[in-house]
Amino acid sequence: MVKGQKSGGIAAFDPIPLSKFWVDKLSIVPFKEEDDDDYAPRVRHYSEQLKVIFDFNSECGEVFYRGTSLKHVYYVHELQNIHLELSGFELTLTERI
Numbered sequence: 657m658v659k660g661q662k663s664g665g666i667a668a669f670d671p672i673p674l675s676k677f678w679v680d681k682l683s684i685v686p687f688k689e690e691d692d693d694d695y696a697p698r699v700r701h702y703s704e705q706l707k708v709i710f711d712f713n714s715e716c717g718e719v720f721y722r723g724t725s726l727k728h729v730y731y732v733h734e735l736q737n738i739h740l741e742l743s744g745f746e747l748t749l750t751e752r753i
Contacts, residue, residue, distance in 0.1 A: 674715055682735070
């Protein structure tokens with residue numbers, strides 16, 4: 657299906673891959689631990705009890721809630737959906753794209 661092509665009256669679009677660009681634009685607070693030298697490509701973000709470890713080499717994030725690993729996310733909408741489900745708040749853009 658072509659991007660923007662209608663299927664049953666609904667426009668279909670390709671999902672947005674999770675990347676450092678998009679993570680930096682979302683309203684989650686960055687946090688870096690002092691002993692992370694071995695994990696240079698990983699950046700940790702927290703939102704209350706929700707923690708996501710992003711690996712920008714593979715463009716995915718591993719979602720933790722209260723210390724338990726829940727799933728890996730590969731697209732922006734997956735991160736938005738799980739954040740809304742767990743926190744009750746939508747992730748929004750911090751600035752215009």
